[in-house]
Amino acid sequence: MGIKEKIKTNIQRNLDQRYFRRLLGIIATRPVLFAYGNTFSSISDKYLNIFSIESIRDAYSGNKPVGFGSIFLPYEFFNAMGVSPLLPEVMAGFTAGLGLSDQTVKKASARWYSQDLCTFHRSASGAVELDLFPRPDFILCTNLACDAAQKSFYHYAVNYNIQNRYYHLDVPYHYNSRSLRYLADQLEKLAEKIGDITGKGVDLDRFAETIELSNEFRKWAVKLNNVRKELLTYPPHFNGLNFILPFHAFPGTQQAVKLYKNIYLELDSFLQKQRKDPDIHKNPPKKILWLHLKPYYRNEISDILENGNCRVVFEEINYVYWPELDPSRPFESLALKMLSHPLRGNISNRTDAIGKMAEEYGVDGAILFTHWGCRQSNGGSRIIKDYLKSRGVPLLVLDGDCVDRANSSTGQIKTRLQGYMEILNCG
Amino acid sequence: MKNNLIIEDFLKEKGVQKEKLKKIGWFCTYTPEELITASGFSPVRVMGNKNTVKSGSYFPINFCPYLKSAWESLLASEDGLQGAVFTDSCDGMRRLYDTAEYYLKDLPVFMLNVPRNTDSRSIDFYSSNLEDMLVFIEGIKGKQTSNQDLLKALRLHNRKRNLLKEFSTSFFNNKYSLDISDYYRVMEISLSRTSETFLDKLQSFKELISKNNNKDKTRKPGIMIIGNFITEQKLWKMFTDLDVNLVSDDLCVSSRYYQGPVRIPSFMEGADRKKILHLIAERYLNKPACMRMSDMGSKISQLKKEASDNDIRGIIFISLKFCDNVIYTFPLIRKEFAGLKIPVLYLEIEYSNFSEGQSNTRTQAFLEML
Ligand code: SF4
Ligand code: SF4
Numbered sequence: 001m002g003i004k005e006k007i008k009t010n011i012q013r014n015l016d017q018r019y020f021r022r023l024l025g026i027i028a029t030r031p032v033l034f035a036y037g038n039t040f041s042s043i044s045d046k047y048l049n050i051f052s053i054e055s056i057r058d059a060y061s062g063n064k065p066v067g068f069g070s071i072f073l074p075y076e077f078f079n080a081m082g083v084s085p086l087l088p089e090v091m092a093g094f095t096a097g098l099g100l101s102d103q104t105v106k107k108a109s110a111r112w113y114s115q116d117l118c119t120f121h122r123s124a125s126g127a128v129e130l131d132l133f134p135r136p137d138f139i140l141c142t143n144l145a146c147d148a149a150q151k152s153f154y155h156y157a158v159n160y161n162i163q164n165r166y167y168h169l170d171v172p173y174h175y176n177s178r179s180l181r182y183l184a185d186q187l188e189k190l191a192e193k194i195g196d197i198t199g200k201g202v203d204l205d206r207f208a209e210t211i212e213l214s215n216e217f218r219k220w221a222v223k224l225n226n227v228r229k230e231l232l233t234y235p236p237h238f239n240g241l242n243f244i245l246p247f248h249a250f251p252g253t254q255q256a257v258k259l260y261k262n263i264y265l266e267l268d269s270f271l272q273k274q275r276k277d278p279d280i281h282k283n284p285p286k287k288i289l290w291l292h293l294k295p296y297y298r299n300e301i302s303d304i305l306e307n308g309n310c311r312v313v314f315e316e317i318n319y320v321y322w323p324e325l326d327p328s329r330p331f332e333s334l335a336l337k338m339l340s341h342p343l344r345g346n347i348s349n350r351t352d353a354i355g356k357m358a359e360e361y362g363v364d365g366a367i368l369f370t371h372w373g374c375r376q377s378n379g380g381s382r383i384i385k386d387y388l389k390s391r392g393v394p395l396l397v398l399d400g401d402c403v404d405r406a407n408s409s410t411g412q413i414k415t416r417l418q419g420y421m422e423i424l425n426c427g
Numbered sequence: 428m429k430n431n432l433i434i435e436d437f438l439k440e441k442g443v444q445k446e447k448l449k450k451i452g453w454f455c456t457y458t459p460e461e462l463i464t465a466s467g468f469s470p471v472r473v474m475g476n477k478n479t480v481k482s483g484s485y486f487p488i489n490f491c492p493y494l495k496s497a498w499e500s501l502l503a504s505e506d507g508l509q510g511a512v513f514t515d516s517c518d519g520m521r522r523l524y525d526t527a528e529y530y531l532k533d534l535p536v537f538m539l540n541v542p543r544n545t546d547s548r549s550i551d552f553y554s555s556n557l558e559d560m561l562v563f564i565e566g567i568k569g570k571q572t573s574n575q576d577l578l579k580a581l582r583l584h585n586r587k588r589n590l591l592k593e594f595s596t597s598f599f600n601n602k603y604s605l606d607i608s609d610y611y612r613v614m615e616i617s618l619s620r621t622s623e624t625f626l627d628k629l630q631s632f633k634e635l636i637s638k639n640n641n642k643d644k645t646r647k648p649g650i651m652i653i654g655n656f657i658t659e660q661k662l663w664k665m666f667t668d669l670d671v672n673l674v675s676d677d678l679c680v681s682s683r684y685y686q687g688p689v690r691i692p693s694f695m696e697g698a699d700r701k702k703i704l705h706l707i708a709e710r711y712l713n714k715p716a717c718m719r720m721s722d723m724g725s726k727i728s729q730l731k732k733e734a735s736d737n738d739i740r741g742i743i744f745i746s747l748k749f750c751d752n753v754i755y756t757f758p759l760i761r762k763e764f765a766g767l768k769i770p771v772l773y774l775e776i777e778y779s780n781f782s783e784g785q786s787n788t789r790t791q792a793f794l795e796m797l
Contacts, residue, residue: 112758112773116489116749143543147518147719150543151755154723158759168721170549173515173540182552345515346538347525370487375751378487379522383529 003039011098017132021060028057042235044263045242051255052245056094059086060134065198068133068156070141070149071244072341073169074334076252076325077187080203080210081194086133088124088156089149090245095123095132096296096403104130105404118373119403121152128156138165138197140190145343146376165197173346175339183335191331207330210252214325217251220260221320227267228314229361232285233274235266239302240315241294247318285311286424289357289393291368291384292316292377297405304414308421314361316342319353347380351387358393365394365424367417372401372408396420434612434632448622451564452511454497454520456684456717457541459557459707464621465580466564466572468509472618474658476500477778485526489749491519492778493656501527501534510535510567512560516719517752537563543721545712554701554708561704577703578696581689587621590629591685599674599737601646603636607673608663614681615658648740648797649674653730653760655718655753656680657745659776665787669794675737677715677730687714718752726756727763734769741797742771743790747778770796 011023027036033050040046059066067083069075071090078085095101104126105119111129113122127133139162141153150168157166169186172179195201228240250256274280290312294301305312322340325333338344342353358366366388370378385395398416401407448469453460460470475496482495482502500506511534513524527536540556542549565571591614597603598610605613617629650671656679666673676682689710695703716726734742742764746753761771772793774786 112761114754114757117751117754143721147751148755150721151718151723151752154721155755155759158762163724168543170542170544170721172542172552173521173538178552178555179540182548185548345521346528347522372489373751375490375749376518376521379490379519380525381487382485383525386529 003036008098012100015100015103015130015132017060017134020132021134024053024057024060028053041237043266044235044259045237047259047262048242048246051250051259054255055084055245055249056086056091059084062134065137066134067194068136068139068141068153069249070153071248072144072149072338072343073140073142073248074251074337075249076207076210076214076330076337077191077334078249079213079252080207080330081191082198082200082206083137083194085249086136087245087249088127088133088152089120090249091127091133092120092123092403093244093293093296095127096405097298099297101297101403102406104132115407116373118146118148118371119401119407120371121148122373123403125152125155128159135160136162138162138167138194140167140169140194142169142171142338144169144171144338144341146374167193169338171338171344173344175345180332180335180339183338184331187331187334204330208327211325211327211330211333213253213257214251215327217253217256217260218320218322218324220257220264221247221318224260224264224267225314225318225320227264227271231267231271231274231313232280232287232311233270233277234311235270239294240312240318241290244293244317283309285309286364286421287311287313287362289313289354289361289363289366290315291354291366291395292374293371293402294369295400295402295405295408297403299405299408299410300414301417304417305421308418308425310365310421310424312367313363314357316354316357319357321353343376347383350380351384354384355387355391358388358391363393365396365420367396367398367420369398369400369402372399372404394420394423434609434616449509450507451567452501452506452508454511454523455514455516455541456679456714457514457516457711458512458539459560459711460621461577461580461584461689461707462557462561462564462572463512464583465576466561466568466570467576468564468568470619470621471506471508473497473500473506473508473511474615474619475778476503476505485530486522490522491517491747491749493747494519494523496778498523498526501531504534508534510537510564512537512539512563514539514541516541516717517750519749535563535567542712543719545716545720545722550705550708550712553712554705557704557708558700561700574698574700574703577700578691578698581691581703581707583621583623583626585688585691587617587626588685588688590626590633591617594629594633595681595685597633597637602638603633604638605636606667607671608660608667611658611663611680612660614684618680618684647672647794649738650741650743650794651675651677651730651734651737651739652743652745653677654745655747655750656778657747657776659778659781661783662745662774662776662781662786665783665790669787669790671743671790671794675733675739677733679717683715683717718756723756723759727759730760731763731767734764734767739769741793742769743774743793744771745774745776748775 037046037050064084069085095104101123104123107129108122108126113125139153139157141149143150157163191202288310322337342350381397388395450471451463451468452471452473463470476499477496479495479499482498524538539560542553689706764771
């Protein structure tokens with residue numbers, strides 16, 4: 001059994017917050033992380049894993065205030081406030097990867113969370129009930145993208161008995177100067193409240209530095225995404241859907257800059273090699289755009305695609321949707337970032353973005369993974385399908401569950417993927 | 428007394444039909460009907476067509492059944508609407524709006540952004556969103572709505588709320604010869620009728636069904652129903668047959684619709700449009716909250732107060748399937764009321780059908796336990 005499998009098995013056997021803390025304390029030390037990093041087959045995977053572990057270790061360490069945050073928040077806010085963020089939905093993805101979601105989901109069911117709810121939230125709720133996460137100093141969520149967070153996060157607040165430190169950022173449906181002001185005001189007031197909780201107040205210089213770092217990260221993310229417009233050969237095990245934590249929670253940190261710069265350099269070197277490889281054009285893979293998320297437990301999707309000579313060339317979640325931010329106007333900038341999100345408001349925001357991605361990446365097809373319980377995404381699948389069809393891009397709607405393996409039919413996914421690839425490869 | 432025929436006949440809004448008012452549809456109790464009425468339209472709650480045939484190819488199977496039904500009727504232009512005002516109440520509603528906008532090119536649609544917080548900033552923001560809604564309706568009408576018309580509509584809707592509140596209070600206090608099915612039938616009808624003629628009829632109807640013997644001392648333990656848009660007649664009939672002693676509710680079809688008037692100060696005649704819209708915004712963000720609002724703590728406190736004021740012994744929590752906002756609230760409600768030793772029964776229904784046998788057995792067992 002390799003080191004990663006050993007860690008996994010130990011975690012499954014010791015489902016306990018103290019054990020996690022101890023384990024993180026050991027594996028997140030420099031020498032161990034260095035040795036652990038060497039077990040990864042690519043630079044991008046190595047940095048992704050090391051920085052993710054460090055981020056989670058910080059949240060568990062008790063050295064800094066911890067804030068629970070929902071996925072679609074601008075994490076520059078946490079980073080500028082000196083708070084360690086913990087993202088329960090992302091942790092739910094990790095629990096799936098570690099083979100723990102059977103237990104977290106079961107716990108949630110025992111506490112009356114319906115099976116019809118999104119399992120990112122259901123599993124995270126189970127983890128909170130099992131006391132697997134560090135205790136938060138405050139809880140912040142938003143209705144951007146979906147309704148789920150503002151409900152499940154309130155439950156967490158009740159669980160930790162901190163209802164008075166549960167905050168909700170109300171993101172307007174429309175984007176105009178009025179809604180920008182409305183949201184920026186909320187962020188500013190919120191900063192004051194969090195500043196009181198941390199006892200450090202609001203440091204506008206730190207906000208400016210954080211936003212500069214965020215812009216720097218954005219620059220590398222854009223460069224990386226540009227490389228991918230041509231790239232067909234990737235480092236082994238590269239999966240853009242694994243970057244959900246750094247893409248959301250790291251902006252405004254040195255790690256984000258370092259990680260994205262390194263991935264860019266690695267993928268660019270692959271591109272240079274690819275350009276010199278005449279064979280690549282003999283039987284080029286069909287290019288796929290991946291919409292929404294993927295299963296985070298072990299699954300065969302990538303292998304099936306690869307065997308059918310298909311390559312996911314871009315993922316919706318890695319799209320840089322916001323403009324460069326203004327460090328001298330932090331709250332307005334972060335409000336602008338939130339309002340620029342394609343999952344805000346009308347579905348045309350999302351289809352416009354998808355249309356751009358389909359065009360820029362010259363895709364042959366797109367796959368929308370309809371995660372059970374995700375009303376906002378699945379409810380728009382017919383429109384997305386018709387929209388892409390009008391642009392000559394066939395869409396496969398693939399039903400499944402990102403977190404709960406028991407709620408996904410492996411056989412059906414395989415059959416549908418194979419059928420779809422046949423159509424693509426014949427076309 | 429069986430009131431079905433009387434209700435249907437008595438509450439038919441002949442006046443409105445004669446005036447041939449054009450209709451604007453709405454879908455959520457956060458839609459200020461006042462603005463529709465003031466602009467000379469009849470606000471109509473889109474009830475949906477429960478026989479969903481085409482909706483299945485537009486929405487996934489695990490999608491709010493009310494929204495699917497609403498789409499079925501929009502697609503077939505069943506309500507003869509001149510326009511429709513949607514709200515961003517939930518993820519599903521956002522997608523219903525998108526679907527209407529994408530596929531129904533001839534129907535003018537508007538999305539009203541309703542904040543989830545209720546502080547003064549949110550009220551100001553909501554009130555500017557109301558201005559946009561009014562402009563949308565004026566666009567259909569082709570004419571500006573005067574401040575006088577707005578004030579008149581405010582008063583008319585306040586009168587309706589008062590009447591419905593009196594009607595409900597009397598019903599819950601067992602002062603009417605009216606069963607649960609009939610009560611909710613009246614509430615359902617009221618969602619799409621607002622004219623003076625209708626309100627006068629409702630007033631007379633109240634008098635007609637009043638009975639002299641008030642409280643029946645032998646009545647069973649008081650029950651409160653909490654849920655979303657429940658309009659299932661078979662369910663209401665089941666409760667009637669089981670002789671459920673319903674003393675309070677928190678539903679979109681009832682209390683969350685009529686509770687809380689617009690507070691109109693005495694000197695309003697010279698008031699400008701902004702001020703009027705602000706009053707409306709205050710009312711809507713302060714009315715008994717739907718589970719889609721962010722402050723669940725206040726919602727739970729309001730429900731607890733309601734339960735204690737009415738000596739509630741049991742709660743029946745009913746949700747339409749796949750309504751995240753409501754389903755997420757259940758574990759909390761169960762926990763909070765367990766602390767008060769008030770048991771909660773959970774029923775889940777489709778909009779158009781529910782497993783009658785199972786619900787009946789579970790409800791019966793629940794009632795026996797109380
Ligand atoms: S999968 Fe959908 S419902 Fe779940 S957290 Fe993400 S956006 Fe929300
Ligand atoms: S019942 Fe729930 S899901 Fe359906 S429209 Fe109402 S709030 Fe949305």
